[in-house]
Amino acid sequence: MKKGEVSFRIGGAAGDGVASSAETFARTCTRSGLYVSTYSFYQSVIRGGHVWTQVRASESPVNCHGEDPDVLICLNQDTADFHAKNVTEGGAIIVDPNAVKVEKNELKKGVTLVEIPLLELSRTYSTAQIMKNTVALGAVVGLLDMDFDVFVSVVKSQFGTKKQDVIDANVGAAKAGHDFVAKGNGRLQHPARYTKVRRMLVTGNEAIAMGALASGVKFHAQYPMTPSSSILHYLAAHGPRHGVVVKQSEDELASINMAIGAGFGGVRAMTATSGGGFSLMVEGLGLAGMLEVPVVVVLAQRGGPSTGLPTKTEQGDLNLAMGAGQGDWPRAIIAPRNQQECFDMTVKAFNLADVYQTPIILMTDLVLSESYGTVNTFDFNVPINRGMMADESKPEEFKRYLVTESGVSPRAIPGQKGFQHIAGSDEHMEDGTLISDVLAGLPNSLEERVKMHDKRMRKLNGMLKDTSGPELWGPERADLTLVSWGSTQGPLREAISRVNAENRIKVNSLEYCYVFPFHTDETKNILKSASLTMAVEGNYTGQFARLLRAETSIEMNHHLHKYDGEPFEPRHIVSKIKEVMKLA
Amino acid sequence: MPDEEVYEFKSGIKPMWCPGCGDYAVLNAVHKALTNLKLEPWRVAIISGIGCSSNLPHFLTAFGVHGIHGRVMPIATGLKLANPELTVIGTGGDGDGYGIGVGHFIHAMRRNLDITYIVMDNQIYGLTTGQASPTSLKEMKTKSTPEGVIENPVNPIALALASGATYISRGFSGDPKGLAELIEAGIKHKGFSLVDVFSPCVTYNKYNTYDYFRPKVYSLQKENHDTKDMGAAWKKALEWGEKIPLGIFYVAEGVPTYEDLEPAYRQGMPLKQKLGITDPRELIEEAM
Numbered sequence A: 001m002k003k004g005e006v007s008f009r010i011g012g013a014a015g016d017g018v019a020s021s022a023e024t025f026a027r028t029c030t031r032s033g034l035y036v037s038t039y040s041f042y043q044s045v046i047r048g049g050h051v052w053t054q055v056r057a058s059e060s061p062v063n064c065h066g067e068d069p070d071v072l073i074c075l076n077q078d079t080a081d082f083h084a085k086n087v088t089e090g091g092a093i094i095v096d097p098n099a100v101k102v103e104k105n106e107l108k109k110g111v112t113l114v115e116i117p118l119l120e121l122s123r124t125y126s127t128a129q130i131m132k133n134t135v136a137l138g139a140v141v142g143l144l145d146m147d148f149d150v151f152v153s154v155v156k157s158q159f160g161t162k163k164q165d166v167i168d169a170n171v172g173a174a175k176a177g178h179d180f181v182a183k184g185n186g187r188l189q190h191p192a193r194y195t196k197v198r199r200m201l202v203t204g205n206e207a208i209a210m211g212a213l214a215s216g217v218k219f220h221a222q223y224p225m226t227p228s229s230s231i232l233h234y235l236a237a238h239g240p241r242h243g244v245v246v247k248q249s250e251d252e253l254a255s256i257n258m259a260i261g262a263g264f265g266g267v268r269a270m271t272a273t274s275g276g277g278f279s280l281m282v283e284g285l286g287l288a289g290m291l292e293v294p295v296v297v298v299l300a301q302r303g304g305p306s307t308g309l310p311t312k313t314e315q316g317d318l319n320l321a322m323g324a325g326q327g328d329w330p331r332a333i334i335a336p337r338n339q340q341e342c343f344d345m346t347v348k349a350f351n352l353a354d355v356y357q358t359p360i361i362l363m364t365d366l367v368l369s370e371s372y373g374t375v376n377t378f379d380f381n382v383p384i385n386r387g388m389m390a391d392e393s394k395p396e397e398f399k400r401y402l403v404t405e406s407g408v409s410p411r412a413i414p415g416q417k418g419f420q421h422i423a424g425s426d427e428h429m430e431d432g433t434l435i436s437d438v439l440a441g442l443p444n445s446l447e448e449r450v451k452m453h454d455k456r457m458r459k460l461n462g463m464l465k466d467t468s469g470p471e472l473w474g475p476e477r478a479d480l481t482l483v484s485w486g487s488t489q490g491p492l493r494e495a496i497s498r499v500n501a502e503n504r505i506k507v508n509s510l511e512y513c514y515v516f517p518f519h520t521d522e523t524k525n526i527l528k529s530a531s532l533t534m535a536v537e538g539n540y541t542g543q544f545a546r547l548l549r550a551e552t553s554i555e556m557n558h559h560l561h562k563y564d565g566e567p568f569e570p571r572h573i574v575s576k577i578k579e580v581m582k583l584a
Numbered sequence B: 001m002p003d004e005e006v007y008e009f010k011s012g013i014k015p016m017w018c019p020g021c022g023d024y025a026v027l028n029a030v031h032k033a034l035t036n037l038k039l040e041p042w043r044v045a046i047i048s049g050i051g052c053s054s055n056l057p058h059f060l061t062a063f064g065v066h067g068i069h070g071r072v073m074p075i076a077t078g079l080k081l082a083n084p085e086l087t088v089i090g091t092g093g094d095g096d097g098y099g100i101g102v103g104h105f106i107h108a109m110r111r112n113l114d115i116t117y118i119v120m121d122n123q124i125y126g127l128t129t130g131q132a133s134p135t136s137l138k139e140m141k142t143k144s145t146p147e148g149v150i151e152n153p154v155n156p157i158a159l160a161l162a163s164g165a166t167y168i169s170r171g172f173s174g175d176p177k178g179l180a181e182l183i184e185a186g187i188k189h190k191g192f193s194l195v196d197v198f199s200p201c202v203t204y205n206k207y208n209t210y211d212y213f214r215p216k217v218y219s220l221q222k223e224n225h226d227t228k229d230m231g232a233a234w235k236k237a238l239e240w241g242e243k244i245p246l247g248i249f250y251v252a253e254g255v256p257t258y259e260d261l262e263p264a265y266r267q268g269m270p271l272k273q274k275l276g277i278t279d280p281r282e283l284i285e286e287a288m
Helices: A018-031 A077-086 A118-123 A131-143 A148-159 A164-182 A204-215 A229-238 A252-264 A275-291 A318-323 A339-356 A366-370 A443-457 A459-465 A486-501 A520-527 A543-552 A570-580 B023-036 B052-059 B072-082 B094-100 B102-111 B156-163 B176-188 B230-237 B263-267 B281-286
Strands: A005-014 A035-041 A048-058 A071-074 A092-095 A112-115 A200-203 A217-222 A245-248 A268-273 A295-301 A332-334 A359-365 A372-375 A422-424 A471-473 A480-485 A507-512 A514-516 A532-537 A558-561 B044-048 B063-066 B087-093 B116-121 B167-172 B193-198 B217-219 B244-251
Touching (some): A005 A018, A018 A131, A018 A200, A071 A077, A118 A164, A148 A164, A204 A295, A229 A245, A245 A252, A252 B063, A252 B072, A275 A359, A318 A543, A486 A532, A532 A570, B023 B176, B094 B156, B116 B176, B230 B244
Parallel strands (some): A268 A295, A332 A359, B044 B087, B217 B244
Antiparallel strands (some): A005 A048, A035 A048
8 A cells, every 4th residue: 555545446246336336435535635536447238247446546636546456345256356466565355254255365465354244234224235335335434544424425415315214324334334344353554634625526528518518518419329428418417407408319420410500500519429429420520610610529439449349448539530521621639638628628629619610529538538536626617719700780791601811701690680691511602602513613613612621721720829739747858758648648647757756767748638730840849859759549550649740750769559448557658668768 | 570571582593403303393382481481581591411402402591501411300400409499491302311311300200399391302313313212112213223123112201100290291393382382381380390292303213203293193181181180191191003192191289399398498598598607516516
């Protein structure tokens, strides 16, 4: 166990309530003033199989679920078999001795085996199997010397005032576990200082949904797909109260086109999906680019190709997002690095979409979408920029696709008298009339086509200016610069800190949140003074490194690619750094 | 409706359909219906897909989206939900609506949104120069079916009855007056209205011509068909051959529309709301 932090893991079968018990513990830690980062390992089954969730809680900020657990609750034999031997020195394992056997000689030094008759104790309070989890959680609260009242407050929030009997049963069962431990059955070294500092605990998806609400989204259409579905769930639960129409569509073709219809209608519109659904949205994205309709699209990546690994993480859809749609159309791709940026970048995406009247793609991955992280309370009072609207007093001068220097034309919406126009997916002239049919290829329309195409593509220049370049983190001069995009930030920074603490070499990190339009000049400026470089990304071909090379002609010296479905842990990166820097 | 003013709905753009194309009659009928209803062009939106008939919005002075193939209904749905005060009309062909877009067609109907969908059904793919369409009759020879179609055609009226549309009708470009009446009644109807139109393709469909239909078609309304009777509607929907019914097959009045039931509308229509969250306390508290 490390000082000032604890990694808690609970494992069982799907349907055992593993994720919800972990959430209770994560909220208890958050309300105890700790920083929290979680990861849920699960499979594409509803019952059975093996699932576990890790909750890492620390006095200092953490942005990654960590590595081996310090405290392990085994709800079934599989969990003991797979995880018990990994519990860190000085840690603890909680089992019901009537259900789970642990091979003591396989355990690390100083690991306490806490045997509690979980099911038997829970029977006093409820017949529900799941209540044994609560007994175990109570025991952990006791082992870690946490304030039991904080745990009670979390249970109360979760069940609300209407379910007093459920609350009583949960509190009773947890107290039984708590007291069992207090009777001398084990206490861990005091792992952290608890405070009353209030923070929020959100998943990336929740942060995106909250960012959308703050930005004034009024229409959200989505077809369920892991790991994007909880955006739909959050907005369906909270949206209508704030006037948001939330539509579960028949497929992703419908989602994107509904969002385009709503965007054309003048409201802020969004959709979300994973790679498979995004593939269906491709034609719609091109349509939005051509119609110049603002729309925000969340692409929460999972393991591909095809159905791939539905419950596992990957960063394998960058090529898809970059290349989505026939022909060229202007797009921005933003990859938030953590839960806070999920909120901030959603706000940014809505503003860019409105200002540049084009689709903005927000890319996350399963580990960021579904993992909880602590954030300071979000400021819902966000900047809102709806972009250029037509001059209401001059309908006779209105041209929907007026050629301008910025490439952005004044917009008008249905209902505005005198501003009627047809937004066409065929190539069109400034007033919207088609040049695709009887005019196509005629001398004058060749010029018109080029003018319109140039106009649309000029938006990329503006978007480049309105976004910031990559962040260089760590020492300014380093022996090795790690290059990454999106959610890799957490484990990567931790790996760097660990290596740099050894004082043998210096490593820093170049991180991209704004992936496209690509910040070529800033990248070249930073990388020209880099000694060695290594791209760290979660896919097979090094999709980001390839984009970087295409935009800058800079070749990464080394690559670390992970595509086994599990997220990066700091140790993966540390060992690769040591390998390439010959520090073994 | 201000001062009973009647607005011009024809834009200056001339259709480039083949001479004799059934779509001219549909355009005229749409125009007639819109002016009869004294609608204001800026409060009307026409959404179309891709195909000869989908060029129709360009020939009117309303707002519109000339979208992509098959996605008329989703675009119309998003627009209507964003601004339910608009009169939203979908237009397109049989390939667009009953082929590539058939899934959306069914779902739009079961939602009973207050939109009108006019499908110019010529039983052929015209713009791609004459392949079989989802409504091409069995044994019909086309470029893609040189030995004749071996699939059964989609029956749009039966599909609409099964899917929950609340106004289901069929018109014919050879009967422009009747067609305009059907479209007008469809727009007035509160709920999802389908106007399926036999709109002959004079270039690529040499079988289902004006002369093919003229001796066969008859008016349901002249036969006192009970449009409230779902059973009678089914019977008429399946009638095909020597006699082919035109007119209104089925109407269900007073069925709540999707908009009537949409919970978000308790806060007003989306377009007119203030943006953002004024009191986020509940959202924050829940995430603590």
